[in-house]
Amino acid sequence: MDEAEVSGHAWRDGVRRRITTEQDQAALAPLIEYDADPFEVELYETASDPQVVFIDRAQRRRAGQHERHVRRLRSRRQDRHG
Numbered sequence: 001m002d003e004a005e006v007s008g009h010a011w012r013d014g015v016r017r018r019i020t021t022e023q024d025q026a027a028l029a030p031l032i033e034y035d036a037d038p039f040e041v042e043l044y045e046t047a048s049d050p051q052v053v054f055i056d057r058a059q060r061r062r063a064g065q066h067e068r069h070v071r072r073l074r075s076r077r078q079d080r081h082g
Contacts, residue, residue, distance in 0.1 A: 012063040021047045021056045 001009075019027075024047035031040045046052060 008066075012066060015059050015063040020060070021053045 025044060028040055028044040028047065031037065032044055
């Protein structure tokens with residue numbers, strides 16, 4: 001495995017492990033309703049930013065596409081070598 005593959009694998013693992021921006025929003029909303037701490041409000045606003053949500057979804061989609069691609073390649077390889 002070369003350096004680019006290792007880096008890509010690490011990135012995809014990180015994307016899969018982190019929570020979504022929607023989960024961030026849901027976790028922060030009750031905290032903001034309780035005391036409206038400025039730092040929590042800033043985190044909530046960042047998680048609610050449409051561009052941040054778009055980027056998060058795009059990264060998750062890309063990681064999923066790659067995972068499906070790798071599974072298909074492995075399946076084809078197994079079918080050929082049975």
